[in-house]
Amino acid sequence: MAQVRLAGIGKTYPDGTSAVSALDLDIAEGEFLVLVGPSGCGKTTALRMIAGLEEITSGTLTIGDRTVNRTPARDRDVAMVFQSYALYPHLSVRDNIAFGLQLRKLPKREIKQRVEAAAETLGLTEHLDRRPRNLSGGQRQRVAMGRAIVRQPQAFLMDEPLSNLDAKLRVQMRAEISRIQRDLGVTTVYVTHDQVEAMTLGDRVAVLKKGVLQQVAAPQELYNHPANLFVAGFIGSPSMNLLQARIEADGPGARLDLGGHTLAVPAELLAERPRLREYLGRDIAVGIRPEDMDDAELGHEDPGAVLTSTTDLVEALGAELLVHFRLPAPPVVTEDTKELARDAGADQVDAATPDSDVIARFSPRSQAR
Numbered sequence: 001m002a003q004v005r006l007a008g009i010g011k012t013y014p015d016g017t018s019a020v021s022a023l024d025l026d027i028a029e030g031e032f033l034v035l036v037g038p039s040g041c042g043k044t045t046a047l048r049m050i051a052g053l054e055e056i057t058s059g060t061l062t063i064g065d066r067t068v069n070r071t072p073a074r075d076r077d078v079a080m081v082f083q084s085y086a087l088y089p090h091l092s093v094r095d096n097i098a099f100g101l102q103l104r105k106l107p108k109r110e111i112k113q114r115v116e117a118a119a120e121t122l123g124l125t126e127h128l129d130r131r132p133r134n135l136s137g138g139q140r141q142r143v144a145m146g147r148a149i150v151r152q153p154q155a156f157l158m159d160e161p162l163s164n165l166d167a168k169l170r171v172q173m174r175a176e177i178s179r180i181q182r183d184l185g186v187t188t189v190y191v192t193h194d195q196v197e198a199m200t201l202g203d204r205v206a207v208l209k210k211g212v213l214q215q216v217a218a219p220q221e222l223y224n225h226p227a228n229l230f231v232a233g234f235i236g237s238p239s240m241n242l243l244q245a246r247i248e249a250d251g252p253g254a255r256l257d258l259g260g261h262t263l264a265v266p267a268e269l270l271a272e273r274p275r276l277r278e279y280l281g282r283d284i285a286v287g288i289r290p291e292d293m294d295d296a297e298l299g300h301e302d303p304g305a306v307l308t309s310t311t312d313l314v315e316a317l318g319a320e321l322l323v324h325f326r327l328p329a330p331p332v333v334t335e336d337t338k339e340l341a342r343d344a345g346a347d348q349v350d351a352a353t354p355d356s357d358v359i360a361r362f363s364p365r366s367q368a369r
């Protein structure tokens, strides 16, 4: 295993499409790093550049202590697991797993040993003589993993390896990938568009948007301290409610005006977050996680922290209730707001919709109390 370092990595395709811009990432030895972002944000391109399947336009890529910009894929000592598994249909599971080792002309005994050890780790021992078409989706996925494992590479590169599996199997394999990666301690770069997968698998998660890195941090850090509005809205399901508001001084504290609704900002909170003072008298985006709301009828002590609206829709998901309601936001987007959005690295304040759908997440038990 090795450290993988991307310094100012960029990719412009021959047709002029800029897929990745000045990407800096330091992936530690043994780390599980997830690249996440919406479709087309450049995550596959970034992974393929690390793999050597795509030429790097600018920047420096280091694996271990070697700069590998110009090193062919086969000499980079990394193993890629594709979304499609890329198995050979005419070969048995054993030969599929052994393929890379046979190419490298390793002694037969060693190949046998490594294949059987990988099959054991992956629960494939009894399927070694089958063809891929006689395996379930999850088993095929394991064979693809097996092929990566036996190579004992410096790094695993995985491109949406779970996306062809049904929801239940995906959760099962997700846990398995996590376990195997931890056991083997191999540096791993994993691409997904699924933020739940990113949050559960990654030691750290790198969020990309339009080829530009927005934030790289541990999952909980991303969740609690998103660097900008894009990350705030992307991480979390259901998404954080983003509302346009104005913050005004009010005695020793402040108040948030949300289009006719007012929330009190206690003086202690202003003292705790001194940056808030810089925004007094300006339009801001307010983010409220669905789970941070409570039903006021259950007797919230602070009347300054109540929003009143009528319920649009209630979704009962068993362990939780999602309650949708609408809050009208202030109608104007001022220059202040645009400036704020630029500061935050966003194109626009997504919250600036005149009528916002807000979601609250309650536990049915607290409802019943």
Ligand code: ATP
Binding pocket: 013, 014, 015, 017, 018, 019, 037, 038, 039, 040, 041, 042, 043, 044, 045, 046, 193
């Ligand atoms: P997805 O989740 O949909 O696979 P992604 O985040 O992996 O998306 P990429 O496949 O890396 O995104 O694509 C990034 C951008 O580069 C997109 O705008 C895409 O259209 C473009 N792109 C990808 N491959 C090529 C190519 N060979 N030539 C030109 N543009 C390309």
